[in-house]
Amino acid sequence: MEMLIFLIFAALALASAVVVVGHRSPVYSTMALVVTLFSMAVLFVVLGAPFIGVLQVLIYTGAIVVLFLFVIMLLNVGREEVQPSGQRAQAVMAILGAVVFGGLVMLAVSGVQAAAFPQLTPEMVSVKGLARELFRDYLLPFEIVGLLLLVAVIGATVAARKPPQVDVSSPDPKESEP
Amino acid sequence: MGAELVPTVLKLAVMLLFLLQVAPIMLWVERRGSALIQDRLGPNRVGPLGLFQGLADAVKFMFKEDVTPAAADKPLFLMAPVLALLPAFTTIVVIPFGPDFLYNGRTYPLVVAPVETGVLLYLAIASLSVYSLVLAGYASNNKFSLLGALRASAQLISYELAMAIAVLAVVVPVGSFYLGDVVQYQRENVWNALPQLLGFLVFVIAAFAETNRLPFDLPEAESELIAGFHTEYSAMRFAVFFMAEYTSMAALSALGVTLYLGGWSLPGVDLHGWLGAAVGLAVLLGKVALCMLFFVWVRWTFPRFRYDQLMRLGWKVLLPLAIFNLILVAVLTLAGVL
Numbered sequence: 001m002e003m004l005i006f007l008i009f010a011a012l013a014l015a016s017a018v019v020v021v022g023h024r025s026p027v028y029s030t031m032a033l034v035v036t037l038f039s040m041a042v043l044f045v046v047l048g049a050p051f052i053g054v055l056q057v058l059i060y061t062g063a064i065v066v067l068f069l070f071v072i073m074l075l076n077v078g079r080e081e082v083q084p085s086g087q088r089a090q091a092v093m094a095i096l097g098a099v100v101f102g103g104l105v106m107l108a109v110s111g112v113q114a115a116a117f118p119q120l121t122p123e124m125v126s127v128k129g130l131a132r133e134l135f136r137d138y139l140l141p142f143e144i145v146g147l148l149l150l151v152a153v154i155g156a157t158v159a160a161r162k163p164p165q166v167d168v169s170s171p172d173p174k175e176s177e178p
Numbered sequence: 179m180g181a182e183l184v185p186t187v188l189k190l191a192v193m194l195l196f197l198l199q200v201a202p203i204m205l206w207v208e209r210r211g212s213a214l215i216q217d218r219l220g221p222n223r224v225g226p227l228g229l230f231q232g233l234a235d236a237v238k239f240m241f242k243e244d245v246t247p248a249a250a251d252k253p254l255f256l257m258a259p260v261l262a263l264l265p266a267f268t269t270i271v272v273i274p275f276g277p278d279f280l281y282n283g284r285t286y287p288l289v290v291a292p293v294e295t296g297v298l299l300y301l302a303i304a305s306l307s308v309y310s311l312v313l314a315g316y317a318s319n320n321k322f323s324l325l326g327a328l329r330a331s332a333q334l335i336s337y338e339l340a341m342a343i344a345v346l347a348v349v350v351p352v353g354s355f356y357l358g359d360v361v362q363y364q365r366e367n368v369w370n371a372l373p374q375l376l377g378f379l380v381f382v383i384a385a386f387a388e389t390n391r392l393p394f395d396l397p398e399a400e401s402e403l404i405a406g407f408h409t410e411y412s413a414m415r416f417a418v419f420f421m422a423e424y425t426s427m428a429a430l431s432a433l434g435v436t437l438y439l440g441g442w443s444l445p446g447v448d449l450h451g452w453l454g455a456a457v458g459l460a461v462l463l464g465k466v467a468l469c470m471l472f473f474v475w476v477r478w479t480f481p482r483f484r485y486d487q488l489m490r491l492g493w494k495v496l497l498p499l500a501i502f503n504l505i506l507v508a509v510l511t512l513a514g515v516l
Contacts, residue, residue, distance in 0.1 A: 027254070027316060034309065054298045058342075062305025063335055069312050070331040073324060127295070127355060 006046050013039035026072045030065060037061045049125040189290045193270045196463065200428040201421040202232030204470060211474040235417075242413035247318060250410065254317035259415045262310035262422035266429045269303045272296040273432045274358045275442050276458030277450055287358055288442075288455055296357040297349060300433055301342050304388070307426060308334040311390075311397055314419070315407035326406025329485060330397035333387055336492035337394075341384035343500035344377040347507040348437045351516040361441035371438040373516055376503040378438045380496050385434060387492070389427045391473055393480040396488055431469035432462065439465055 012035060019032035037060045044053035123129045134142050206221070206229060213220025222228040246255060276288035293299055308331055315327020348370050349355055352363045364370055371378045387394040398406030408419045435441060442458035449457050483491070510516045 027251075027313075031254075031309075031313070034306075050293065051295050051298070054295045054302045057302035058298060058305060062302060062308075062338070066305075066308050066312070066331050066335055069309075069316075070328065070335075073312070073316055073328055073331075076324075 002046055006043065009039040009042040009046070013043070027069070030068050030072060033068070034061050034065050037065065048122045051127050051130065052125055185286050186290060189288065190271070192459065193273070193275070193290055194267065197267060197270055197425055197428060200470075201424045202236065204424040204427075204474075205232045205235060205420075207470070208474050208477075211471070212478045215475070215478040239414050239417035244413040244415060245410075247320070247410050249319040251317040251319065254313045255410075256415075258310045258314035258317060259411070259418035259422070260310075261313065262307065262419055263425065264310075265303050265307040266422055266425035269300045269429045270432065272300050272357055273429075273436055273441075273462075274361055275462045276455040277442075279455055280451065288458065289358060292356070292358065295355045297345055297355045297360070297437075300357075301338070301345065304426075304430070305334075305338055307388075307422075310419075310422070311407045314411065315397075318407075318410035320410050322403045322405075323407050323409045326397045326399075326403050326409070329399075330390070330407055333390075333394065333396055333488060333492070336489060337384040337387035337496070340380055340492060340496035340500045341388060343497070343504055344380040344384065345437060347374060347377045347500070347504045350504070350507050351511045357436050357441070360437060361443055364440045365443045365445075369438065369440045373510075374438065374503065374507060376499060377507070380500045380503065381434060381438065383491075383496060385430050386473075386476065387488070389423065389430055389473075391423075391427070392477040393483050394488060395482065396485055399482060401482075427470060427473055428466055431466045431473075435462065435465040435469060 016032040016035035016039065020029045020036060023029045023032065037056060041053040041056040041061070044050070044056060121129075124133065209231065210220040210222075210228065212218075220228065221231040224230040224234045246252065271290035272293065274287065274289035274292075279286045279288050289296075291299075311330035311334070312327045315323040315325075315330065318324075348360060351373075352360050354360070360370075367373075386392075390397050396406075397403075398408065400406075403409070408416060411419060442462040444457075444461050447457065447461075507516065
């Protein structure tokens with residue numbers, strides 16, 4: 001039963017991931033991304049980490065991808081307007097992706113056990129276990145990641161702001177909030 | 179697996195039966211309620227007190243022409259109404275509706291899916307409801323629909339945050355995401371609405387925004403956007419959006435009742451077995467019905483917010499209040515007061 005669920009959702013994740021990359025319409029790509037992330041959430045649940053699966057849906061599918069969609073619709077990106085960002089850049093990205101993917105496959109096939117990492121148990125990925133890990137054992141890295149995100153948010157706000165106009169005769173256009 | 183299947187299907191049938199009745203009943207309640215508030219009569223011709231109006235409307239919706247605009251993005255246009263119904267019907271599985279049920283020496287919790295992460299699962303599935311609105315607005319290829327969809331995505335994300343943080347404050351003293359534990363905690367102490375009044379208020383306001391109800395129905399705002407995201411929908415597809423609105427109101431009411439108003443329990447009532455299950459279900463439905471009346475009452479009493487007011491309220495008032503409430507509850511819990 002578990003194997004069946006795993007196979008269905010693994011196939012779904014892979015197929016929708018291909019659509020994300022391949023589809024010409026950005027809205028369809030985004031919707032395919034929703035399917036990918038949701039399928040991966042199901043895989044987390046099958047692997048015995050329901051908390052992480054739920055968080056995956058809550059944060060990625062429920063919030064981040066909605067923002068993607070929001071931006072796509074706000075800019076009204078049509079089917080034809082999307083131009084590939086240049087053949088050369090695409091080729092470089094493809095090679096890099098292939099190298100990383102090949103490395104991961106080799107690692108999986110070679111059967112090397114990463115001795116440095118402890119075996120993951122269901123307790124470690126439960127709500128209480130994760131909280132203990134994050135807020136006690138790895139408190140400093142956790143706080144640093146939080147700070148990094150804050151800096152990124154401030155940076156984005158500064159970068160998105162219009163440069164101050166020299167001519168102040170016209171009233172400031174109303175800033176739209178997210 | 180087989181032993182679990184029958185009770186699960188039974189429990190699911192109970193909840194679905196209840197949810198399917200919500201839309202036709204609420205159609206009547208909303209129209210008669212608005213008439214009452216506006217000193218009119220409302221629909222009173224079909225059946226006693228106009229009670230069969232919902233049936234008549236359903237038949238009308240089924241036989242009307244179903245128009246798909248020529249310029250619409252067809253697959254997404256057809257998908258959106260279906261996506262609208264899914265979250266409302268899925269989230270109900272984590273709501274407990276009675277005390278643990280003893281049968282043949284086995285205990286069955288009276289909740290369709292007794293999962294450890296119940297509250298979070300609800301929030302996660304409910305957060306998917308935004309896609310139906312956004313896709314409906316985008317696929318219609320109509321500027322009013324697109325504006326409605328844009329508003330919907332911004333509004334739902336903003337208020338989801340405040341709501342989730344308000345809900346977290348309930349989880350802190352209980353110490354569990356499982357809604358059955360939340361009800362049990364309230365049976366042993368008081369209903370959470372009292373010690374967590376601030377969080378309760380944030381939750382209620384966010385609930386109106388999450389279900390697109392007045393005073394926060396900006397995604398459809400008929401005086402400025404015709405009907406917003408569902409402008410181009412007609413006949414049964416329109417009816418499905420209608421149904422989704424009432425169903426998600428009912429599901430959200432059930433969550434609010436379970437988190438803050440004692441869920442299926444009443445103070446001083448301690449029944450078990452079949453009677454306990456029946457009374458528990460009746461109490462839960464009764465509380466949900468009162469919440470739905472409150473939704474109707476508010477809709478016909480308050481004017482609509484302006485869009486910038488809505489955003490300001492969400493980010494600058496509700497979110498800080500929710501965070502303050504969370505910290506307050508955490509401190510009180512540590513101090514042993516709650």
